[in-house]
Amino acid sequence: MTLKTKSLVxxxxxxxxxxxxxxxxxxxxxxxxxxxxxxxAAVAASILAPKFQVVKTSEGEKMFMKWLFIKGVKEIK
Known part of the structure; x- marks a missing residue:
């Protein structure tokens, strides 16, 4: 499973x-x-849900997560 598919799931x-x-x-x-x-429910869930995104870096593709309840962007291993 690719990282893009994982982020979508x-x-x-x-x-x-x-x-x-x-x-x-x-x-x-x-x-x-x-x-x-x-x-x-859809509006509240779309605001409160964490957002996952795959970014191509010089080291390869990495998945990052941004969420309302944590500060900054976290890298997902």
Missing amino acids: YNFLGFALLFMIVRFVAQAFTNLTGFWLPLT
Whole structure:
């Protein structure tokens, strides 16, 4: 599996996990119904999910992660 594929999978898993959590919480504690429930969950999950990206460096391809809850950009081994 290439690093680009791994970053795509990690982005999807981070978004999907947070989407399900936010959707459950919004459904349990708010009066949102219909279209607004998944829309709210999607916006919140896309803001809160970590972002993974592959960058070509002089040493080869490396994967980096940026997240709202950590400072700076972290290299993923």
